[in-house]
Amino acid sequence: MNVHLVNDEKFVNLSVKRFEQYYPGKNLFVVGVPKGHSGPLQHVAPHPRVKVLNFNSRNAEKKILEWAGGQEKINLFVHFLIPSKARVALRLQGSGRSVKTYWIFYGFGLYNLLEERGDYEVFDNKKPHSWQSVTLNWLKNAALSLLLRCNMFTVCEEFIQKLDYFCFWNHYDYQLLLRHFETDAKFRFFRYYEMPLQKAKPQAPKSKGTVFLNHSASASGNHDSLIRWLRPWVEKGEVNRVVAPLSYGSPQVAAEVCRQGEEELGSTFEPWLDFMPKEEYFSALNEISVAWFGHNRQEGASNIFFFLANGTKVFLRSNNNLLKLLKDKGYYVFELEEYVEKADAMDVMSMDEMMHNYQLVKQEFSQVAIDKSYQQLIER
Template identity: 25%
Template sequence: MITGVLNSNYTTKFAKFVNQNFEKEAHVFIGITKNLALLDNVSKTGVKTFSVGSVREAKKVFSIFRRAEKIVIHSLFSISDVVWLLLNSRLLSKTVWVLWGGDLYNYWLQEKHSLKELTKEKLKRLVIKQLGGIATFVEGDYNLVREKYKTEARYFYTFYPNPVNFELLDNANSNTQIAHSGLRKVLLGNSATWTNNHFEILSALSRIDDKSFKIICPLSYGDSAYAEEVIKFGYELFGDRFAPLTQFLSSEEYAKVLASVDVAVFNHNRQQGLGNILALLYLGKKVYIRDDITTFEFFDKHGIRVYNTKDILKKPNVDIFEYNEEIGKRNRDVIATEFSEERCIELWRKVFYE
């Protein structure tokens, strides 16, 4: 039996993927959020964290974990999750942590920490050191975990199903009519979080002599106060050439936005925004990311060409639109092969059964 711990509605979609492609009776999912679309093999705890509300419920959850051949934990954010795992450390050798990004980087990118954060990190260190496996498709993130937490956990290369919705993007690409206003489009960042480093990259883009472009800046989720600061700064530098996206769009509408841009620029200081980046590469767009984050190394390893955001930061007048379309076609082919559903099934089979 394989036990998966679901902590969001997104991972509920993953549970459906597992049920459709693997033996349903061999998997049990533990739901720890309130709004799960329940499946037959989801055992819902009725609470948000592992600190279950009754002794009876706690025994039930532990019984499932104890009988499982492998446990898959989807992200490791909550201190309650960390404490529960530490109290049941005998389970850790058969536990695989599916790393999301923030559950690794949030602590290490902060200069100051609260007592709660320091305490959580000490406990987390004890948990990670004993884990049996770590799953992520960016191997550099796994290497960073090994460096920071001195763990010998096995590396599993995998990704969630449908990181790139090929059909949706193909439809958006064929249906999107790009307005001939004379202004090309730059997609900047993916969210209203400080790790996008908006202010630095906006300043650099404002120094480009060629003003025949507008900036589309997704800010619909994250820190709303930070989003307001970015919007104010963007308008100051670019006026009506700055177009913030502050409302959530449907998948179809957002795909049209991605299909309409000419180039995408990301200035993240950690692995972030991979869903956006993969979609843009599949669409054949020119994509900039920083060369000092694990994502850059990942793409280079897989023969996917991306460009270094630092070139924009260093050069006052770089031509960000110059691009060989053959590179875009090759990138698209690699993405289509490497992130297919067949490949996804193959990789998760290794996580579950090896």
């Protein structure tokens, strides 16, 4: 039995489809919901293999075991690590059943832990949390620790120590995990594989002077640094359009990015504040000549791979290990800090470079790659 602990996120529908395709009838998806939740989920569609549960309920693991029936062997997949899921996973490991744990890695879970410990700088200019928010968060974790008889402050680290498999497509994040945590977890290559490659048009005309900033209103995108670095290019007239997609993520971040963008970049700044239909969104991306991503960690990979496929010139931060991974694989991709003041930074890539990147993405997201990722994921 494959038990999946997930959030109410859009990607879960694809995950249900994929796992049922490769492991039919052997999956249980448990979607975390707040206490007292009723009615339909926001993103996850109804499915016979989907259940809902408050992960912070005291007997959450007993309910999961009840749904799993008499299955003695459980492959437990934690999609997106948060303390409530880590606690449930540890309780299931101690249930007497044979439980193997698989962390389906996103990025946030590991980097957030490291940032909180002072072991990694996610933000260029970290703003201190208000004492009210710090106190409220501490009280919440303290109350849950007492209620659930579990240290919610350290539960994620305990989960990592007992983890069996770290599942991701970037082995540099696995190496980062091993440098900072004591764990015997093994690496398993895995990705969800949602790549609309057929919508990528590397031969479509690119709009020179247009720069795309990040993929969402994420605080870790460091928009303030990108906007500051872009201002000289706008003043020289070499950048005439700066697109910032802000419909997804934090409304507070979106508001601050809009304020700074309009103040620093004037009429060239173009925030996308409303969700766009997929066809319209990908069509718009095909016109972009340059994309800057300000994250100091792996984030926004779906957009990055799409840009690589459609011939956009992609810039990543020097300490984002995705930059190193892509260079290892032979992609034409550029270090932002190195090129931010170079005269040719805004030049459109050659058609040969565009098609080279397109072929690499096509190979990486092929049906053969998808089959291999899912078929070799679970311990036999």
